[in-house]
Amino acid sequence: MPESFPAGRRIILLSAQDAREAGLRPYDRVRVSLDSKSATALLSVVEGMIPPGEAVLSLELRGALEVQSGEEVTLSLAGRPKSFDAIRKKMRGEELTPEEIRAIVFDAANYEIGELEIAAFLLAQEFKGMNMNEIVALTKAMVEAGSTVDFGRPVYEKHSIGGVPGNKVSLLIVPIAASLGVFIPKTSSRAITSPAGTADTMEVLAPVEFDLEEYKEVALKAGGCIVWGGKLDLAPVDDIFIRIEHPLGIDPRSQMLASIFSKKLAVGIQGLVMDIPTGKGAKVEDLKDAEALASQFIELGRRFDVRVQCGITYGGQPVGHAVGPALEAREALEALMGGGPASLIEKSTSLAGLLLELSGVTTKGAGQDAAKEALRTGRALDKMREIIEAQGGDPKVEPGDIPVGEYRVELRAPADGYVTDVDNASIATIARLAGAPSEKGAGVLLHAKQGYKVKKGDVLLEIFAERESKLTEAYEAAVRLRPVTVEGMLLRRVPEYL
Amino acid sequence: MPESFPAGRRIILLSAQDAREAGLRPYDRVRVSLDSKSATALLSVVEGMIPPGEAVLSLELRGALEVQSGEEVTLSLAGRPKSFDAIRKKMRGEELTPEEIRAIVFDAANYEIGELEIAAFLLAQEFKGMNMNEIVALTKAMVEAGSTVDFGRPVYEKHSIGGVPGNKVSLLIVPIAASLGVFIPKTSSRAITSPAGTADTMEVLAPVEFDLEEYKEVALKAGGCIVWGGKLDLAPVDDIFIRIEHPLGIDPRSQMLASIFSKKLAVGIQGLVMDIPTGKGAKVEDLKDAEALASQFIELGRRFDVRVQCGITYGGQPVGHAVGPALEAREALEALMGGGPASLIEKSTSLAGLLLELSGVTTKGAGQDAAKEALRTGRALDKMREIIEAQGGDPKVEPGDIPVGEYRVELRAPADGYVTDVDNASIATIARLAGAPSEKGAGVLLHAKQGYKVKKGDVLLEIFAERESKLTEAYEAAVRLRPVTVEGMLLRRVPEYL
Numbered sequence: 001m002p003e004s005f006p007a008g009r010r011i012i013l014l015s016a017q018d019a020r021e022a023g024l025r026p027y028d029r030v031r032v033s034l035d036s037k038s039a040t041a042l043l044s045v046v047e048g049m050i051p052p053g054e055a056v057l058s059l060e061l062r063g064a065l066e067v068q069s070g071e072e073v074t075l076s077l078a079g080r081p082k083s084f085d086a087i088r089k090k091m092r093g094e095e096l097t098p099e100e101i102r103a104i105v106f107d108a109a110n111y112e113i114g115e116l117e118i119a120a121f122l123l124a125q126e127f128k129g130m131n132m133n134e135i136v137a138l139t140k141a142m143v144e145a146g147s148t149v150d151f152g153r154p155v156y157e158k159h160s161i162g163g164v165p166g167n168k169v170s171l172l173i174v175p176i177a178a179s180l181g182v183f184i185p186k187t188s189s190r191a192i193t194s195p196a197g198t199a200d201t202m203e204v205l206a207p208v209e210f211d212l213e214e215y216k217e218v219a220l221k222a223g224g225c226i227v228w229g230g231k232l233d234l235a236p237v238d239d240i241f242i243r244i245e246h247p248l249g250i251d252p253r254s255q256m257l258a259s260i261f262s263k264k265l266a267v268g269i270q271g272l273v274m275d276i277p278t279g280k281g282a283k284v285e286d287l288k289d290a291e292a293l294a295s296q297f298i299e300l301g302r303r304f305d306v307r308v309q310c311g312i313t314y315g316g317q318p319v320g321h322a323v324g325p326a327l328e329a330r331e332a333l334e335a336l337m338g339g340g341p342a343s344l345i346e347k348s349t350s351l352a353g354l355l356l357e358l359s360g361v362t363t364k365g366a367g368q369d370a371a372k373e374a375l376r377t378g379r380a381l382d383k384m385r386e387i388i389e390a391q392g393g394d395p396k397v398e399p400g401d402i403p404v405g406e407y408r409v410e411l412r413a414p415a416d417g418y419v420t421d422v423d424n425a426s427i428a429t430i431a432r433l434a435g436a437p438s439e440k441g442a443g444v445l446l447h448a449k450q451g452y453k454v455k456k457g458d459v460l461l462e463i464f465a466e467r468e469s470k471l472t473e474a475y476e477a478a479v480r481l482r483p484v485t486v487e488g489m490l491l492r493r494v495p496e497y498l
Numbered sequence: 499m500p501e502s503f504p505a506g507r508r509i510i511l512l513s514a515q516d517a518r519e520a521g522l523r524p525y526d527r528v529r530v531s532l533d534s535k536s537a538t539a540l541l542s543v544v545e546g547m548i549p550p551g552e553a554v555l556s557l558e559l560r561g562a563l564e565v566q567s568g569e570e571v572t573l574s575l576a577g578r579p580k581s582f583d584a585i586r587k588k589m590r591g592e593e594l595t596p597e598e599i600r601a602i603v604f605d606a607a608n609y610e611i612g613e614l615e616i617a618a619f620l621l622a623q624e625f626k627g628m629n630m631n632e633i634v635a636l637t638k639a640m641v642e643a644g645s646t647v648d649f650g651r652p653v654y655e656k657h658s659i660g661g662v663p664g665n666k667v668s669l670l671i672v673p674i675a676a677s678l679g680v681f682i683p684k685t686s687s688r689a690i691t692s693p694a695g696t697a698d699t700m701e702v703l704a705p706v707e708f709d710l711e712e713y714k715e716v717a718l719k720a721g722g723c724i725v726w727g728g729k730l731d732l733a734p735v736d737d738i739f740i741r742i743e744h745p746l747g748i749d750p751r752s753q754m755l756a757s758i759f760s761k762k763l764a765v766g767i768q769g770l771v772m773d774i775p776t777g778k779g780a781k782v783e784d785l786k787d788a789e790a791l792a793s794q795f796i797e798l799g800r801r802f803d804v805r806v807q808c809g810i811t812y813g814g815q816p817v818g819h820a821v822g823p824a825l826e827a828r829e830a831l832e833a834l835m836g837g838g839p840a841s842l843i844e845k846s847t848s849l850a851g852l853l854l855e856l857s858g859v860t861t862k863g864a865g866q867d868a869a870k871e872a873l874r875t876g877r878a879l880d881k882m883r884e885i886i887e888a889q890g891g892d893p894k895v896e897p898g899d900i901p902v903g904e905y906r907v908e909l910r911a912p913a914d915g916y917v918t919d920v921d922n923a924s925i926a927t928i929a930r931l932a933g934a935p936s937e938k939g940a941g942v943l944l945h946a947k948q949g950y951k952v953k954k955g956d957v958l959l960e961i962f963a964e965r966e967s968k969l970t971e972a973y974e975a976a977v978r979l980r981p982v983t984v985e986g987m988l989l990r991r992v993p994e995y996l
Binding site: 007029084088091115119126243435438470 | 505509518521522523525527542556582586589612613614615617618621622624625626741742745746747748933936937968
């Protein structure tokens with residue numbers, strides 16, 4: 001056996017003899033201690049591979065204890081973690097106190113509770129919900145369980161609840177707002193289920209991975225930035241929650257509110273513009289639900305003295321034409337240079353306008369015009385080049401310099417008619433199968449969107465891939481999924497063989 | 499790195515370079531294939547410990563693929579398992595079809611879904627419930643996902659839903675029924691949260707671990723047996739479910755019904771007597787709930803052509819006086835020899851009586867008398883000795899031969915009065931801290947139970963342990979928990995320091 005190995009969790013391997021003598025059983029939760037440090041781990045009992053008196057620790061457990069080879073650890077059966085009763089209480093649908101919520105968050109952050117307990121907590125939120133007092137406590141605890149930044153000046157942020165492919169608007173909003181003096185040190189995520197997170201797209205133009213000190217420096221230098229939040233230790237327990245929500249396919253509202261807000265509070269925001277894409281296939285499907293969510297964001301802001309503006313935007317199809325990191329980066333750059341699709345410009349300037357009004361740069365009602373002006377005059381483009389340079393990218397980058405996948409295939413309209421639907425989920429699946437987000441050049445370029453009039457044989461969309469095998473996979477999915485619906489199109493032929 | 503290691507889950511370790519080239523990310527669910535076999539696993543990406551082109555598989559994954567060192571496996575991103583949508587559907591509270599339930603059970607049995615998805619399924623059952631059609635389908639699928647036995651003769655079984663310490667009644671019921679010709683090849687569990695499962699207690703008298711063939715042989719030889727179900731592969735997915743329910747502290751009713759029934763159906767039962775202990779601190783606290791559960795067992799039996807009789811028994815305090823494997827085995831043997839506490843005899847003979855009536859050995863109403871007669875005449879004791887011998891134990895064993903913990907301490911009554919409460923959970927905790935069930939001689943002997951009149955200084959209970967340190971732990975807990983309440987006893991002194 002090796003001295004250690006990575007296992008995605010804290011495990012300690014013990015000989016069957018030692019386990020028996022300690023009165024421990026396989027899969028027991030055990031407390032492993034070294035001097036003043038201790039951590040809980042899963043007990044794995046091994047027959048005949050480990051000599052009695054020795055133990056093998058997974059890297060995750062080793063890291064927690066900072067133990068060296070040869071050092072002696074002690075083991076005992078771990079009791080229920082103290083947050084366990086609180087999780088049970090939420091499972092019964094009862095309101096948790098701030099102390100109980102804090103215990104859960106810190107136990108999760110310190111790996112004192114395992115994936116199963118965290119899953120139970122998240123599922124209990126999904127099934128039973130949380131009230132605003134609980135959400136406030138959850139947000140606060142998540143901030144406290146991580147690092148915070150003090151920029152020494154008013155901070156503004158923009159965030160989308162996500163769920164719509166091609167949503168590269170931050171690459172326009174940040175430079176627009178920053179070019180007019182709004183300090184916006186944007187942190188963003190990488191894609192979890194989507195073909196490109198804002199961080200994945202920005203990374204095409206400049207590095208996005210910084211530690212907390214570098215982040216502070218970069219943001220202050222350019223008056224704004226677009227970096228990956230993953231290395232900043234801002235509300236880091238969120239990453240643990242997301243890793244568990246994802247396979248379960250859940251996104252509890254209360255956790256979403258707390259997760260977004262905690263990351264923003266950790267950088268000391270005064271104001272926040274929330275983008276709530278709404279429509280078929282988006283996270284929020286109808287306007288009433290979007291308004292309810294908006295009220296929750298505003299109320300949460302009120303509790304923390306943060307001014308919040310919510311923009312409910314159309315999320316029933318991808319934003320702009322490009323989906324996938326490189327294609328999106330190219331489209332964003334084109335838009336900053338005066339080109340780009342009208343829908344992208346419209347959405348970006350309207351949300352940027354809210355930021356300008358919220359921060360007092362313009363009066364109410366004058367924000368979007370000021371944003372458009374910043375685009376038209378090239379101020380926003382100049383600021384973007386400044387940001388790219390501050391992050392270590394090439395400030396002279398042109399859209400044509402950005403490499404996209406060399407393997408391409410087109411999907412064409414099977415009949416004349418109007419495009420009635422472009423399905424978010426199908427487009428995301430196709431782009432991911434093509435290789436996005438890890439292969440930056442992979443993705444989908446939409447040639448037709450809702451309302452476009454197309455003739456039979458017109459190109460509806462183009463798939464880009466960096467590898468032929470991925471292109472084939474994505475193409476086969478596209479043929480099966482029919483992501484673009486043309487009115488008048490034969491949806492199915494019955495019988496198929498005629 | 500080693501060639502393999504046990505990790506409690508299916509993991510594949512890959513070099514960062516290989517993962518990048520395959521477009522895979524840490525913690526991705528991947529499908530690992532070898533020839534016609536494939537299995538899903540968690541991807542663990544390792545920097546610098548594994549050469550590109552090589553992979554390390556956890557023992558659990560190796561076993562699934564039956565792969566040898568040097569063989570080549572292929573990897574791809576695993577899609578959502580097919581049962582995933584069904585789990586989501588149950589999370590929304592909708593009724594599942596038999597096909598959907600079957601998919602979940604088989605995916606769980608084959609490790610196609612992971613612990614998190616299984617947790618979601620069990621929590622959805624806990625929160626949303628299942629109707630009888632779903633429970634029938636769940637039961638059926640659990641039977642089909644394991645082995646079955648055909649004894650070639652009518653089979654009867656007895657089972658308790660558990661939750662009450664000291665419930666050694668099976669050690670009386672099985673030999674009583676078998677001595678009168680009822681074939682009862684009892685399978686039982688080891689303790690999960692209790693101080694002694696029936697298998698743990700029986701193991702004091704004879705071996706209980708057999709494979710399916712040995713089990714069949716042993717049971718047919720003596721006309722009955724008491725063995726551990728863990729090695730028999732009867733509805734084995736239940737073990738996976740239990741391993742996840744336990745840390746979550748849940749026991750969904752629908753899953754409990756299906757788990758119990760599937761293990762019994764796998765051995766081809768015609769009739770089943772269910773013990774439903776009811777009372778404060780038991781799994782079922784009030785009579786109405788117990789009756790509802792009884793109806794569900796009877797209805798489930800009707801669907802499978804199994805005659806079910808439920809005995810609702812008093813579960814508000816431990817059964818008999820002894821708690822812990824050796825102490826319980828001794829008490830059971832004493833009862834078979836004509837001694838033992840009246841409450842134990844009463845409960846055992848009434849449940850055995852139900853079995854005798856159900857199987858047609860006696861007429862309705864005559865069962866308990868026949869059971870008492872089998873005890874009185876020594877027939878049941880003879881049968882027990884026969885069973886012990888068939889399982890490989892010493893048939894001549896006497897109660898005094900059974901070693902119990904040599905470290906002992908007594909708890910005494912702090913005042914005169916009547917015992918009003920003996921708390922199940924506290925007794926279980928004390929017995930477990932003393933070392934039960936893994937240290938067979940550890941446990942608690944109650945000298946007073948509800949209704950007993952005690953004088954100040956009388957012994958209320960005695961704690962037994964095999965190790966002094968465990969005795970101290972258990973004693974400290976007993977002083978804190980006050981497991982036995984004497985009416986008139988000062989519950990708290992205020993202020994404490996006077």
